[in-house]
Amino acid sequence: MSRLTRRQALGAVTGAAAGIALVGVATASADTAPDRADGAAGAPGGAGGPAPFDEVFQGRRIQGLPAEAHAHAGHSTGYRVLVDGRELHVMQHGKSGWSSPINHYERFAGPLDAARTAVTSLKGASVVPFDPTS
Template structure:
C-alpha cells in the first residue's frame, strides 16, 4: 500500500481550498441582491446601484448612499456614483464591473457590496480614522 507524501497532501489540500474559494467568488458575483445591514436602516437597492445603509458596526458608524460624480470632484470612474462614510469621514469605494467593490484599505479584495467593503475596512482600520483619498495626487 503506498503512502501519500507531504507534497501530494499539500497539493490536494491547496487544490481543494482553491476550488472552494472559486465557488465562493462565483456565488458572490452571481448574486445581485444587496446585503442588508444587521443593525442599520438598509433601503432596497436599485438596478442602477446598491442599497443605501446606515448602521453601527464594531462601534463605528458606517453609511452608504448614492452620490453624484461631481460631489467627489473627479470624473465618474471607479464607482464615483456611490459614497461611503465611516464615522462621518469618506471612504473612497470603487466598483469593478461585476467583480465587486473595493476600497484603498482593502484594494486587492473584492466585495459584493459597498457595505461589505465598509465593514472589512472597519476591521482593517482597528480603530484608526479614515484619511482623505486624493485620486489626483
Template sequence: MSRLTRRQALGAVTGAAAGIALVGVATASADTAPAKGNGKAAAPGGTAGPASFDEVFQGRRIQGRPTEAHAHAGHGTGYRVLVDGRELHVMQHGKSGWSSAINHYERFASPHEAARTAVTSLKGASVVPFDPTA
C-alpha cells in the same frame, strides 16, 4: 565551490513559471467572479445599485448611499461611504465586486461589506481623506 547544475536551473525556472501562471489564474478568477449577495436598490437615475445603509459597527458609524455621477468620467452613478463622518473611497470593479482604499486588493459583494472590513482593518485609526491627484 558549488556549481549550479542544469537540473537545478531547470527546476528553478519551472517553479518560477508555475508561480507566475498561478498568480495570473487567481487574478483572472477574482476579476471575473460575480459578486455574491444582492443588496440592490434603485440608485439615482433609476439604475439598480447597492442599497443605502447606516449602522454602528465595532463602535464606528458607517453610512453608505448612492450618489450622482462623480469626478471619474464614464463611471455613471457613484457610491459614497462614510466612516465616522469621514469619506472612505470605494470603487466598483464591474461584476467582480467592490473594494475600498483600505482593502484595495480584496473584492467584496457590496460597499457595505467593504466598509465593514475597512473598519475592522483600521483597528480604531481614523480614515484619511483619499486624494487621487496627490
C-alpha cells in the same frame, strides 16, 4: 506494471473539462444572481445600485448612499460611503466586486462589506481623505 490506457486518459480529461465547465456556469450564475439587500451591486436602492445602509459596526458608524456621479481619474461610482462622517473611497470593479484603498487587493460583494472590512482593518484609526492626484 499497469499502464494508462487511452480510454482512461480520455475519461480523466473529460471529467476535468466537465468540472471546469461547472465552475464556469456557477460563477456566471453568481454574477447574475438576484438582487440582495445587503449592499451588494444590483440591490434595491435606485438605478440598480447598492441599497443605502446606516449602521454601527465595531463602534463606528458606517453609512452608504447613492451620490451624484462624480468623476475622478475616469471613475464614477455614484455611491458614497462614510465612516464616522468621513468619506471612505469605494470603487466598483464591474461584476468582480467592490474595494477600498484600505483593502485594495480584496474584492467584496458590496460597499457595505468593503466598509466593514475597512473598519476592522483600521483598528480605531480615522479615515483620511483620498486624493488620487497625489
